[in-house]
Amino acid sequence: MFLDITKKRNPNLIKTAFELHQNGLIQPDTYIIDLDNIVDNARKIKKEADEYGINLYFMTKQVGRNPIVCKELMKLGYSGAVAVDFKEAMGLKENGIKLGHVGHLVQIPTNLVEDIVSAKPEVITVYSVEKALEISKAAEKLGFVQNIMLRVLDEGDNLYPAQYGGFYLNELLDKAKKIKELSNINICGVTSFPCFLYDSKEKYIKETPNVETLKKAQKLLEDNLKIKIQQLNMPSATCVSSIKNIAKQGGTHGEPGHGLTGTTPYHAENQGEEIPCLVYVSEISHNLKEESFCYGGGNYRRSHMSNALVGKSFEDATNVKTKSPSLESIDYYITLKSNANVGDTVVMSYRTQIFVTRSSVAVVKGIKEGKPEVLGIYDSQGRKIK
Structure with a gap:
């Protein structure tokens, strides 16, 4: 390829x-x-993101969660690593890598919540009221408030098998209200996956229906529950070519993975x-x-x-x-x-x-x-x- x-x-x-x-x-x-070229690639993506006001978490699973690569990316000013599952979160923590985003695509198991929360991730994505409660209890015990994001979805969204989960828009307000009442978490954002995919016919990375779902979720939460959504996290295919579109769609965060190695589907044809x-x-x-x-x-x-x-x-x-x-x-x-x-x-x-x-x-x-x-x-x- x-x-x-x-x-x-x-x-x-x-x-x-x-x-x-x-x-x-x-x-x-x-x-x-x-290594030299992955760092150069990361620098180019970061420069473009800074120009458009987009924050970046870097993905490590594509490169085998490699600590040498992670430490070089942190030197460039990335906001931290994406831990798509709990094993990655624990490994990154053990290697001294800052956890930027945890819990998306895989939720934190009950008996590891306190251990991972103790690393003070910048944000944790939750799929349920129950998981939010566990995180709140851990944060209370540790003495701080943990920022969380809600994974949201709607009928017609682009979802991958074995990755289902989150809050449908028609139940979002009811569930978010219960989560908002918890003492030691703060709902600061919403996310989905994948928000962008390469269109081989049109030859560019375009938004999926999930982006519109994020915008609807933001409006519901802000208008009805007075929750200030500070992070519209729009992952998938993040690279120099897609940063401008993230900003255009109102996104605040991207998560480069294959973009770092120059191996997104976009790079295969362009x-x-x-x-x-x-x-x-x-x-x-x-x-x-x-x-x-x-x-x-x-x-x-x-x-x-x-x-x-x-x-x-x-x-x-x-x-x-x-x-x-x-x-x-x-x-x-x-x-x-x-x-x-x-x-x-x-x-x-x-x-x-x-x-x-x-x-x-x-x-x-x-x-x-x-x-x-x-x-x-x-x-x-x-x-x-x-």
């Missing part, structure tokens, strides 16, 4: 991938993060401001009939992987078509549609969510200057591998 554009815009990353693998510095099933800076590296294991097989572990069901570079170096590599594993199969191997030499390096670039893989992550600096240095190798959850 992103291999051709990466060859064009960041060839040194692919060269580095071949060199590191052939020299035994990384093993198959490793993602390489080009030359965005961000440089692609993430590749997947494997190795040919064996051949069978007219196909070859490289080690797997990094497949993501929405990857749209289509081709790979195979060889001993970037200069002599051959472009080979790939075949994604079927949904019911474990990706022990990824199939390539031609024979190749056992031990050859395989480099791919596709849409991923590293945190749902069993891959390793190599963070490398100096790629732009042709002087790559591996800063560390981590697992997919941000834990350093010795």
